Amino acid sequence: MDELIEHVRIHRQGGAEELEVERIALAPPAAGEVRVRQLAVGVNFLDVYHRSGLYPLAQLPFTPGVEAAGVVEALGSGVTGFSVGQRVAYTGLMGAYAAVRNVPAERLVVVPDGVDPDAVAGALxxxxxxxxxxxxxxxxxxxxxxxxxxxxxxxxxxxxxxxxxxxxxxxxxxxxxxxxxxxxxxxxxxxxxxxxxxxxxxxxxxxxxxxxxxxxxxxxxxxxxxxxxxxxxxxxxxxxxxxxxxxxxxxxxxxxxxxxxxxxxxxxxQFMTEPALYREGAQATLARLAAGLRVPVGLALPLGRAAEAHAAMETGRTAGAVLLRPDHQKSA
CATH class of the missing domain: 3.40.50.720 (NAD(P)-binding Rossmann-like Domain)
Structure with a gap:
């Protein structure tokens, strides 16, 4: 059965006020997909460029965001190497401003024990x-x-x-x-x-x-x-x-x-479109995080306040990583 999930979307490109909170039906994961309940969503200037119109979009409405860390909630058919409850992360995949989403298994990496999901979401x-x-x-x-x-x-x-x-x-x-x-x-x-x-x-x-x-x-x-x-x-x-x-x-x-x-x-x-380079870069990042790379979180806001996060970044009022945290009670 489809579940209504909180997303942040834009229906037209423009200022931060164009970011709107909506509840969208999410189907069960298809073959080769993993359903991820997201704990932290990274905010990047790339998201701002997509929202503002600096970078063109193929279609609207559009859900910004390209990285997040979370927990495996369900597996689609044919998926191996992951288990329910496992901590995972991804980047380079549009549509991250959501409480829960289905992610192609080949884009996911396992978050090692001892590495904070916030750090992964802010640094991958x-x-x-x-x-x-x-x-x-x-x-x-x-x-x-x-x-x-x-x-x-x-x-x-x-x-x-x-x-x-x-x-x-x-x-x-x-x-x-x-x-x-x-x-x-x-x-x-x-x-x-x-x-x-x-x-x-x-x-x-x-x-x-x-x-x-x-x-x-x-x-x-x-x-x-x-x-x-x-x-x-x-x-x-x-x-x-x-x-x-x-x-x-x-x-x-x-x-x-x-x-x-x-x-x-x-x-x-473009670098991440090559699977081998994506894996190479992701594993290098996880290794750096495990070795002590620090990711200070300068701003963390609820997912529904994404507009505030964008405005803060655009005016130079942030330092360190900026994160959005989904409220999973709203997506239940």
């Missing part, structure tokens, strides 16, 4: 992003210098800790002193209050006068072009988001003769 997508950047886009080596923008954000804290675990040195940009303290506490060697200090000059100095080896920019807008100037010749700048504004076309001459750097615009969603 970001961990796979870090793995993609540091193992595939440009292999990070001990002693490398890395610039991380928004170093106190959910992605920034994961990138900083991941880079440090690989033996790199990290300089991060932040918006205020509280965020500076958070970034320093999670491994940044130096932080720049970007409203008060020129991050380009600071990054060049941090890289021995020439610039950093690798810069990760999730801000976009005018910040991206300035980030190019923070990278040493033959280093790498990677653009992974546009929280601060759209990304204009990049003229190759901007990174060629005058700067002599490499530029990448990798897509973690």
């Amino acid at each position: 997508l970001r961990g796979i992003t870090a793995h993609m950047l540091f193992a595939h886009v440009r292999q990070l080596r001990p002693g490398d210098t890395v610039l991380v923008h928004a170093a106190a954000g959910g992605l920034g804290l994961v990138l900083t800790q991941w880079a440090r675990a690989l033996g790199a040195r990290v300089i991060g940009t932040v918006g205020n002193r509280d965020k500076a303290a958070l970034a320093l506490a999670h491994g940044a060697e130096r932080v720049v209050l970007y409203r008060e200090e020129d991050f380009v000059a600071a990054a060049r100095d941090f890289g021995g006068g020439r610039g950093v080896d690798h810069a990760i920019d999730g801000i976009g807008g005018a910040t991206l072009l300035r980030t190019f100037d923070a990278v040493r010749p033959y280093g790498m700048a990677a653009s992974v988001g546009q929280a601060g504004g759209s990304i204009e076309p990049v003229d190759l001459m901007q990174i060629g003769k005058s700067r002599a750097i490499a530029f990448s615009r990798p897509s973690v969603m």
Whole structure:
């Protein structure tokens, strides 16, 4: 029998107020699917881009969200390797803003004992992003210098800790002193209050006068072009988001003769379409979490208050992971 499940959906793209709570019938899991009662849903800027219209959607209405952690509630036919009551997580699958959902078994990973589901829900997508950047886009080596923008954000804290675990040195940009303290506490060697200090000059100095080896920019807008100037010749700048504004076309001459750097615009969603890479990145993230990767939760709200979570992220009022918690009494 179908069950009415609380979802957060949009019927048109626009502001955070377009997020609406609805109850939608959920059928039993089909063959190859696992029914997951979700405990924590991760909120990412990708969700904001889908809601706002920055990224087009194939159809409406649409349920945002691409990652969550929860408990197996039922198995569809043909599913092996999972059991009812087991803790699981996934990412890269649209429709996560829901109390319960059916998930293809091949997208699920088992959450190891001793790893907090909140940490997985707040870090799985970001961990796979870090793995993609540091193992595939440009292999990070001990002693490398890395610039991380928004170093106190959910992605920034994961990138900083991941880079440090690989033996790199990290300089991060932040918006205020509280965020500076958070970034320093999670491994940044130096932080720049970007409203008060020129991050380009600071990054060049941090890289021995020439610039950093690798810069990760999730801000976009005018910040991206300035980030190019923070990278040493033959280093790498990677653009992974546009929280601060759209990304204009990049003229190759901007990174060629005058700067002599490499530029990448990798897509973690595309990376995860390859099952082997998805598994590789997910297992790398779970291993980092088990080894002590910290995921501070800066904001946790009920699922029905997703609009508040989006508004807080868009105005820079969050640090660390942002989570939504379903109220399962409403879905009973």
